[in-house]
Amino acid sequence: MATVVLTLLGTDRAGLVSAVSQLITERGGSWERSQMAHLAGTFAGIVEIDVPSAQVDALVSGVEALGSQGLRVSVERSGEAPPASTEGHRMSLHLVGADRPGIVAEVSALLARHGVNLEELSTQVVEAPMAGGTLFEADAVAVVPDSADTTALRSALEALANELMVDLDLHEGS
Structure with missing residues (x-):
């Protein structure tokens, strides 16, 4: 499994989270952690996803296609999930x-x-x-x-x- 972090920013609308989560599910991914908010009339969110390595490119393409719906997406491919820090x-x-x-x-x-x-x-x-x-x-x-x-x-x-x-x-x- 690979870890992907998505940053989402755009005009808030009903179904936005559903559209993103559907893409993740279709690619065999798992929604791990997220923070989302409605700030100054804008939807802002960050999502950590675990997805099969072979599906990362397809997931990224699908999420980036949401840009045509007024959503700016930034994708950070993190590779394998790092172990939790034990130094502190x-x-x-x-x-x-x-x-x-x-x-x-x-x-x-x-x-x-x-x-x-x-x-x-x-x-x-x-x-x-x-x-x-x-x-x-x-x-x-x-x-x-x-x-x-x-x-x-x-x-x-x-x-x-x-x-x-x-x-x-x-x-x-x-």
Whole structure:
């Protein structure tokens, strides 16, 4: 089996996910993981697929043909699925606070300085209940290298949270 990652972007419409999943099934593939959203009137999605190696070209051709229906598709052929990384441990992070520009940039830069890889990141801006204004929320799963000083990382994240005036919850594991 080969692993293929599809990135999909275009005008949202009913049946879009069905069309992609049908192509995957017709080629003997398996839909493994995905993240999809409706963002600013646009459908955006990323899908990891396992498919028989002999069917990769046919799958790619079928998915690219969806471009005629207003869907931009990017295909990354990953070959064999890599083994899960064992060099590090997972940490989950939940952040919430008043929305302002730069939160993701500052948090991700701090993580990068500590050699931490963001494996998953989900963000949203929501109306603040009773207070007015908007809140920024982020949930992430990060892989912290075994060589990292987790005490220093936690301290740096907590200091940044105070500076940004956001609440931050950190938990080992995902």
